[in-house]
Amino acid sequence: MKNCIVGLAGNPNVGKTTVFNQLTGMHQHVGNWPGKTVERAEGHFDYNDVRFDVVDLPGNYALSAHSIEEIVSRDFIIDGDSDVIVNVVDAANLERNLYLTVQMMELGANLVMALNMNDFAQKKGHIIDIKAMSELLGFPVIEISAKDKTGFDELLSTVKKQASKPKDTSVKLAYGDELKEHVEEIRVLIEKDNSLNDVSSFWTAVKLLENDEIVLEKVKNSSSGNKIMDKVNAVSKHLQDIYGEVPEEVIANARYAYIDGLIKETVQKPAVEKPTLTDKIDNIVTNRILGFPIFLVIMYILFQVVVNVATPFMDLIDGGFAWLGDSILAITGESILGSFLVDGIIGGVGGVLVFLPQIVLMFLAISILEDSGYLARAAFVMDKIMHKFVGLHGKAFIPLILGFGCGVPAVMATRTMEHESDRLLSMLLVPFMSCTARLPVYALFISAFFSAYQGEMLFAIYLLGIIVAIIVAAILKRTMFKGLSSPFVMELPTYKVPSLKGVLLHTWEKSKGFIRKAGTIILAASIIIWVLSSVPFGVEYGSQESAIGQIGTAIAPIFAPLGFGEWQPAVALIFGIVAKEVVVGTFSSLFGVAEEGAGIEGAVHELFTPLSAFSFMVFVLLYIPCFAALGTIKSETNGWKWPLTMAAVTLVTAYVVSLIVYWGGLALGFT
Ligand SMILES: Nc1nc2c(ncn2[C@@H]2O[C@H](COP(=O)(O)OP(=O)(O)OP(=O)(O)O)[C@@H](O)[C@H]2O)c(=O)[nH]1
Numbered sequence: 107m108k109n110c111i112v113g114l115a116g117n118p119n120v121g122k123t124t125v126f127n128q129l130t131g132m133h134q135h136v137g138n139w140p141g142k143t144v145e146r147a148e149g150h151f152d153y154n155d156v157r158f159d160v161v162d163l164p165g166n167y168a169l170s171a172h173s174i175e176e177i178v179s180r181d182f183i184i185d186g187d188s189d190v191i192v193n194v195v196d197a198a199n200l201e202r203n204l205y206l207t208v209q210m211m212e213l214g215a216n217l218v219m220a221l222n223m224n225d226f227a228q229k230k231g232h233i234i235d236i237k238a239m240s241e242l243l244g245f246p247v248i249e250i251s252a253k254d255k256t257g258f259d260e261l262l263s264t265v266k267k268q269a270s271k272p273k274d275t276s277v278k279l280a281y282g283d284e285l286k287e288h289v290e291e292i293r294v295l296i297e298k299d300n301s302l303n304d305v306s307s308f309w310t311a312v313k314l315l316e317n318d319e320i321v322l323e324k325v326k327n328s329s330s331g332n333k334i335m336d337k338v339n340a341v342s343k344h345l346q347d348i349y350g351e352v353p354e355e356v357i358a359n360a361r362y363a364y365i366d367g368l369i370k371e372t373v374q375k376p377a378v379e380k381p382t383l384t385d386k387i388d389n390i391v392t393n394r395i396l397g398f399p400i401f402l403v404i405m406y407i408l409f410q411v412v413v414n415v416a417t418p419f420m421d422l423i424d425g426g427f428a429w430l431g432d433s434i435l436a437i438t439g440e441s442i443l444g445s446f447l448v449d450g451i452i453g454g455v456g457g458v459l460v461f462l463p464q465i466v467l468m469f470l471a472i473s474i475l476e477d478s479g480y481l482a483r484a485a486f487v488m489d490k491i492m493h494k495f496v497g498l499h500g501k502a503f504i505p506l507i508l509g510f511g512c513g514v515p516a517v518m519a520t521r522t523m524e525h526e527s528d529r530l531l532s533m534l535l536v537p538f539m540s541c542t543a544r545l546p547v548y549a550l551f552i553s554a555f556f557s558a559y560q561g562e563m564l565f566a567i568y569l570l571g572i573i574v575a576i577i578v579a580a581i582l583k584r585t586m587f588k589g590l591s592s593p594f595v596m597e598l599p600t601y602k603v604p605s606l607k608g609v610l611l612h613t614w615e616k617s618k619g620f621i622r623k624a625g626t627i628i629l630a631a632s633i634i635i636w637v638l639s640s641v642p643f644g645v646e647y648g649s650q651e652s653a654i655g656q657i658g659t660a661i662a663p664i665f666a667p668l669g670f671g672e673w674q675p676a677v678a679l680i681f682g683i684v685a686k687e688v689v690v691g692t693f694s695s696l697f698g699v700a701e702e703g704a705g706i707e708g709a710v711h712e713l714f715t716p717l718s719a720f721s722f723m724v725f726v727l728l729y730i731p732c733f734a735a736l737g738t739i740k741s742e743t744n745g746w747k748w749p750l751t752m753a754a755v756t757l758v759t760a761y762v763v764s765l766i767v768y769w770g771g772l773a774l775g776f777t
């Protein structure tokens with residue numbers, strides 16, 4: 107069977123991953139905000155005797171060397187042995203999309219265009235002459251609908267054909283005589299040097315004029331480097347003299363001129379564009395005055411729904427585990443085995459699984475926010491505040507909201523930030539966003555102490571996370587990360603009704619991760635906790651004399667000023683560093699789930715007052731992120747420096763804020 111390697115490239119949020127998933131049957135992350143795919147994903151399938159290997163690339167607006175995804179995509183096009191690049195394009199935003207297309211043409215990539223989102227183009231009243239466009243571009247253009255898979259047959263047979271006779275797509279580019287002539291002068295010199303000819307010489311020439319760091323470096327190190335650079339400098343100066351602009355701008359203008367011409371010839375637009383539904387919704391949702399209150403109301407409703415809908419399901423699971431524990435004890439009696447199964451496994455793992463309904467709902471809510479397009483608006487609304495207080499772009503808010511789900515993908519999502527220091531700073535803020543793993547802790551304490559205000563308390567704690575993140579960021583921006591963040595246009599995708607399948611799939615994929623975690627890390631931690639609670643032999647299980655009790659007693663004084671100086675919270679916090687759910691797992695292992703009466707809630711009442719419980723929740727909210735998040739930060743930053751910095755920053759912040767909460771609360775007369 108023949109092989110055909112296909113790369114999917116295009117602007118962010120145009121449907122590349124939707125195409126990828128439809129083709130390969132895989133479930134990569136789809137959502138309605140730009141920048142979801144940050145790492146290339148690969149998959150394959152067979153079609154008409156050809157094995158297609160498909161690579162889903164991160165979305166880009168350009169192929170410069172500004173951010174990691176741009177480099178990932180461009181390296182793939184340059185080095186990847188791809189046969190065809192399928193350029194997925196949003197038909198409703200052709201101008202912007204074609205800017206990338208043109209840059210791939212500069213590379214001479216063997217292109218096929220998949221024109222997607224035609225439903226939106228039609229709604230806007232745009233009529234596209236596909237045949238004319240294909241002729242003018244010099245490569246095939248196929249109309250598709252990624253969502254319902256229409257046009258895929260034609261797309262695949264065209265890709266197959268194109269693979270067998272590759273085309274140099276740069277031939278149809280027209281950049282005006284002046285520019286063309288000078289690029290040609292540089293190009294000729296590049297052609298003569300074999301070490302530079304692994305990529306289109308035309309592209310190399312353009313990139314040299316654009317001052318592209320990576321290409322400059324490569325050319326300067328080649329044998330004809332000096333000669334080429336002399337020419338480049340002469341041409342740059344000449345262009346600047348004629349146009350009064352730096353060569354980068356001259357080239358960008360030439361690209362836009364080409365695109366303008368192309369669109370005039372092939373697209374009919376209504377004389378006056380009528381406001382779309384998205385425009386109408388945005389007038390309200392991103393309104394300067396209403397935007398922020400609307401954001402708060404949406405978050406508030408979200409937490410109310412998560413809490414209230416989940417409760418009956420949680421009670422059901424709780425009842426199930428209690429029954430299971432009692433049944434096991436009935437068989438084993440008070441034995442080591444019984445204690446291991448009931449206190450250790452059911453207490454540790456079951457005690458955490460009880461919170462599955464809340465976690466699923468939280469993921470569901472975040473998926474809906476993502477798929478509808480509201481997530482990007484939330485970032486837009488927060489932009490003003492973020493800029494003013496934090497000196498960060500609102501775009502940094504997207505990873506932060508994703509952090510409500512799980513810190514790991516949230517840290518990855520910071521890759522779309524252009525500047526390294528902005529990226530690091532947003533990465534440092536992610537752990538302050540309360541992830542779903544911390545939900546069980548709040549759920550336990552809120553139902554034990556604040557049952558009358560469950561939704562409100564949850565909302566307050568999440569909001570506190572955001573506020574603390576903003577304050578910490580403001581401090582760090584003035585100390586560790588000086589300098590203004592780069593301005594960036596925030597793209598607001600069209601609102602879409604989230605697809606049921608998409609949202610459910612999304613939620614399931616993430617919830618699966620939680621269940622897997624319960625069966626692995628949380629299980630392992632539970633076993634360790636059980637062992638430490640049972641040794642040395644002869645001590646009462648989970649008593650202060652047990653190993654775990656002694657560890658806790660040694661550390662507890664550190665937390666005494668925060669209001670919770672008992673040994674149990676101390677060990678719960680220590681083990682919680684592995685995974686935050688384990689904080690609750692520790693309590694339920696120590697206090698048992700099967701016992702009649704109030705169980706953990708009763709035990710927690712003996713250890714905490716409402717104020718110290720709140721202080722404890724705040725500490726859990728803010729202290730060291732879990733191992734998985736720290737590991738991701740390590741791999742994203744290539745070293746231990748940042749994860750360790752983060753552990754230190756979060757620990758200090760947690761301590762200080764809890765201290766303020768506890769003593770402030772006492773001063774205000776709370777107990
Ligand atoms: N209306 C409509 N929506 C579509 C179509 N194709 C994809 N979508 C939606 O567009 C959004 C973006 O799709 P993705 O596949 O995640 O886009 P992407 O290009 O991979 O985005 P990044 O990974 O962020 O670069 C999702 O909400 C899809 O459901 C289409 O043909 N019509």
Ligand SMILES: [Mg+2]
Pocket residue numbers: 122123124135142143162163164165
């Ligand atoms: Mg994608």
